[in-house]
Amino acid sequence: MVRLLPRVLPKGLPEIAKVRIPGVTLPMSRLVIGCDNRDTPAEGAVVWDAWMEAGGNAFDTAFVYGGGKHEAVLGQWIASRGVEDKIVVIAKGAHSPYCTPRAIGAQLEISLGRLGLDRVPIYIMHRDNPDVPVGEFVDAVNRLIEAGTVGIWGGSNWEVSRLAEAQDYAAQKGLVGPAILNNNLSLAVMEKPVWAGCISSNEPGTLGFLRERQVVHLSWSSQARGYFLPEELRNRLPEDTRPETCFGSDRNAERRRRAEELARERGVSANAVALAWVLAQPFPSLALVGPRSPGEIASSLPALKVELSPEEVAWLNLETGDRARGAA
Template sequence: MKTSLQWGILSTGRIAGIFARGVAHSQSGQLAAVGSRSLPAAKKFAQEFGVARAHGSYEALLADPGVEAVYIATPHPLHVEWIVRAAEAGKHVLCEKPLGLNYAEAMVAEAACRAHGVVLMEAFMYRCHPQTAKVVELVRSGAIGAVHAVQATFSFDAGFNAEHRLWSNALGGGGMLDVGCYPVSFARLIAGAAAGQAFLNPVQVSGAAQLHPETGVDLYAAGTMKFATGFIAQVAAGISLGQDSSARIYGREGWIHVPSPWIPPSEGEVGKIFVHKGGAVEEIAVATPEHLYGLEADAFAAALARGAQDVPQMSVADTLGNLAALDAWREAAGLVYESERPETFLHTHTRRPLAKRADAPMRYGRIEGLALPVSRLPMGCDNQTTMAHGAAVWDDYVERGGNTFDTAYVYGGGLQEKLLGQWIRNRGVRSQVVVMAKGAHTPFCTPEWLTRQLEESMARLQTDYVDLYLMHRDNPEVPVGEFVDVLNAHVRAGKIKVFGGSNWTIERMAAANEYARRKGVQGFGVLSNNFSLARMVDPVWGGCISASDAATRRWLTETQTPLLAWSSQARGFFTERAGRDKLGDEQLSRCWYAEDNWQRRERAYALAKEKGVSPINIAAAYVLHQPFPTFALIGPRVISETVSSMPCLKVSLTPEEVAWLNLERDTV
């Protein structure tokens, strides 16, 4: 019968030694192996802490069959790389905080661990201590009435040391990431407890910091977080300023003071919580015979024993929310690490060369005029605000076989084109990807503006041509031949390979192509309108046009014009976000809620259950199984959304099933 969890420790720094002592005093763990970049260092560590085996590389540690879980104690920028490698080796992962430099890195780590079926936890040991559990219990029980605010600080004066990681920009130094993550996580925990949830994420974050004049890391910083419930948190952190590193929670009837929230007393020492109420102070003592880090190891082992996907004391969703808040705090304070800047972001998050995986699921189609095949699921680039975020999603997409990127002049005021262009340049993949750009959006829908915006888009994208260029809107007041002429001029100049229209009527498309035929020039080669299993009841944005009606589908079938379908999954209508009683998302309910769509949704759910996929996969497969060439644009904001989209590529639908889904047949 299994009695202990076999731990491997990756890296041999100070915190690794502290955790090793914790495992030695835990109820469930055993120190099986340690890995270092130096075998002598590993042997020294093993001898000092009683570790069974010493390995002279991290790779050797992960290859050790006797290791079940690894504790990663490297500097911050190395966390994600070794989380991914550990997951690929089938090892469960407890990683020192912060899990990554930013939200994007944590997203990459989560995706790898989910894909390989291993548990991932960010090592906030204080979350596993009974003192923290008691504080949460007090808040939930109403001990100080309705709770509305928190003040939490973790700050010290380390003294400047140019050689230490705390002061290193390259190692993600500074106070916000190293210790500010504690008060941010505590505030989110208490905001959640006050609302009866595990945690809450802020809807607004502001802050300021004093940055080191040479290294650029934050010396000390303060932030404010506002939550949707009205809860407010004030947080502070520092590495060069001693402050009261405690936490205070304020309610309608009193307040709670936690003098030592981040390193609670353990091994028999007594921690104290002070409840101030009605002019009296209640002192609550909390003691545990366990080692602080042993409690963390035991919480991790207990979750594994239950077969849980997450450790409840610090779930991955909690970690992602924490890093998103830290990103926002750093942005407000003006701290961007040099490695995060677009022009220097030459690495992948996993520090590996970008390459398509052997098991990549992507499927492809052809568009006449393009040498490269086109991904059946083009990647919409309209929501990435940092290179870290863009690189995480785009690298993952390429690894899954994706090669087609859709952006537009108006997206993010040009930011998305700039980030995508820099990413393409950094990765050196221009000849391997299909870039679809859009311009001439209302009210700048004229031949003159089309040219100006195309030139600017190419400059932002750092390319001298685009593979697909779509007019983002039409302007019926301009004779269609004028658009055909200017687009052909750009084709002859080598700036465009294939052009088309987005949100164009089939009548104007036909007129444009008739004009092109008469002149013997290139016509509109693609259409990009909304097309999904759910009928677009009301346009998502002004000037939007759907191609789901019978007349357009007949025209597309007759002409075999490729359709690049946007909102191909009806913007969440086929997920649990939608429901007859779920009216919180104004756009979702306004654009898709209708009785015929509810019937389509019911049929998609029924067929999904039969085929063993999700309803959104059925909805996307419907788009891909038309009698004309189709490509279903996806716009994932996180990697998990990309992952959930991919199974549609393996779904096979018969013509009868396609007709049944669209209410054109009563039975299949």
């Protein structure tokens, strides 16, 4: 039986839609909540109960978050609410400097223990290590798939050339290749890496690859760390990772101006338009968000009402000069 707290979100908000991802048993919400900021089960319950109330059932965590504390807190909430068979947990491991084939299985065993789960439907390598032949990573993850502890898998902050190489290797060997890319993808292009080793997917080659192979993309910092918020709200983060520090540029300022223009027409915020842009990509696109309160969940949901045409998607990203005609 699912045990959640009483309803806390305002009525009338759109519900988070769910999609089918090949290899994942449950339909999963197109918005995924990041679980890297809740230090106690009580703190987690307030947000995660509200997340499920909003229709969200996808949770993103990682071996390194909070030195392991955040996986354990999520696991306690899962057990207390009895939702282990109703949610999709995305587990990440093998972060640098422990990005080795040997670390994958060892870390996953620890993560499963913290989470109180027997398996995770989605496993993502948190980083790539180009010094290791990609086939060794494919082999290591496939041993976990064969053992039944992993469903599908992918890579975070991977170059698409390596992802393609891993897919091709798996196809040749009759193995399961990576099906998910977990890079930054936001309407604002990342100009300075938020953290060392981070990669943006908002560049023509990567977007073309995702369209061609229809790779599932799970974007982190999908709203560019608040770059599209009103000016007075943008600088609440540490200076070295503030939105203007990591995303500030003339071209991004124009993207924001266009998002604000469209937002006024649609009666939503520019932040909602930016999130809608991620969801409107011509490949399976999921957006990772990091609300710290039910109120922040509620503020993201209006994006789900914004339907963008392909011409508007291109116009917002400065690929065209006229959204009405789609003309350059």
